[in-house]
Amino acid sequence: MSAAFDELARTLRLQGTEVQQFDLGERWGKRMPALRKARVYAALQGGGWVGVDRQQLALGAGEIVFLPRGDAHWVHDRPSTASLGCYDAFCKAMRPTGPSSMRTTAPPDTRLVIVDLQLDVAGAPWMSLLPPVVHLEGDTPGLSRWMGETLRLLADTPELSPALRDGIVEAFGHTLFATALRTLSWPVPSTDALRDEPIAAALAEVRAQPEEDFELGELARRVGMSRSAFAARATAMLGEPLGSYVRRLRLERAAELLGGTNLPVKVIAGRVGYDSEAAFARAFARAHGASPREYRIAHAAGQGREPRRAAG
Incomplete structure (x- = not known):
């Protein structure tokens, strides 16, 4: 795996996650509109089919179908099964078995885990170039095994704290996007x-x-x-343009320092590459709608605490 693509994947910031588990029997299916999030379907046992655009992918046990852009799609036990609407369950006869798990009244033969990733993609415009769907069929055993075990942990361990769960899903999500960057094979010039x-x-x-x-x-x-x-x-x-990208990164870093430390504004300006505090203040105000000092005061008030002191 390329370290460069791994670093690109890490430009994505996780904003929230949701993990659901479904134990499904007999006939089941669902169609989904375009989502404002990435979605993962994983069959821990049994399997089904996922359709995106004109592609129909068989999802076997231990496999993952990843929709990095959240395109409209359907998921069925088999292609011939009629889809239910996006606000319905996978089938009518289901009952909850936990805070985020459901089970059919019919004996289940498929365990499906769905992971939704809410992402801040502002720093990753390359997202639009990714394919609509990535199918991980287990051709990289070490990675596939780690992903499968991670999904089982997320699905079967509801007592995980939100912070720990988000940390696990963030690593899982970055791995998925790094994998997606390596599977670019459809004809898009960019x-x-x-x-x-x-x-x-x-x-x-x-x-x-x-x-x-x-x-x-x-x-x-x-x-x-x-x-x-x-x-x-x-x-x-x-x-x-590269220059705009660098300026945005510098000002994002400055916002982190203003909100998380009590370093003087002049020191922060130098740390993010500005020779002039005045030039930094003007650029920061254009980007964030407030001067550095106003931003720091508002951030501290919102957090209800004093910024921590930074080393150096």
Whole structure:
């Protein structure tokens, strides 16, 4: 697995998760509209079918179907089963067996786990380039086993604290998206940028240290491209010019420091790559609608606590 693609996947921020378990018997099916979240279907036993656009994928025991963009889809025990509406259960005769689990009255032969991932994708415009569906069929045994065991843990251990559950699902989600970045095979011209690992690696370095004064020409030379070609490829991947991306990363980091430390504004400006406190304050106000000091006061009031002191 490429470290560059792993770093891209980590640009996604988890905002919330939901894990549901269904023990299903006889005939079952459901159609879903487009979702504002990513969705995972996993068969811990038995299986079914998932349809996205014109694709119909058989979901076998131990396999995962991942919809990174939450496209409209259906999920059935078999393709010929009629779908119920999106507000219905998978079938009519179901009863709850726990806070997030359901079971059919008919003896179940399929255990289906559904994981929904609410994501902040503002820093990951490459999301729109991902395929509508990724099918993990177990061709990477170590990874597949880890994912299966993680899903069982999430489904069978309701006493997990919300913080621990979110941490587990975040690692699980980043792994899924890193896998999705490696399965790009459908004909979208822009995906050439995602296939170019040297560019991805260079942009991952920028993301890791946005305060550094990266020179576009130097980055281009590292990957053996002209300055203009690198700029075009980077823009295709990021969804915005590299300079805009770096400014946004710097100001996001500044907001974290303002909200989480009591460092002076001048020190924070320097830490995120600004030579002038005044220039930093203007840029921050444009991005966040408040001056750095106003932002810090509002954040502290909202949290109901004093910012912690940072080292250095």
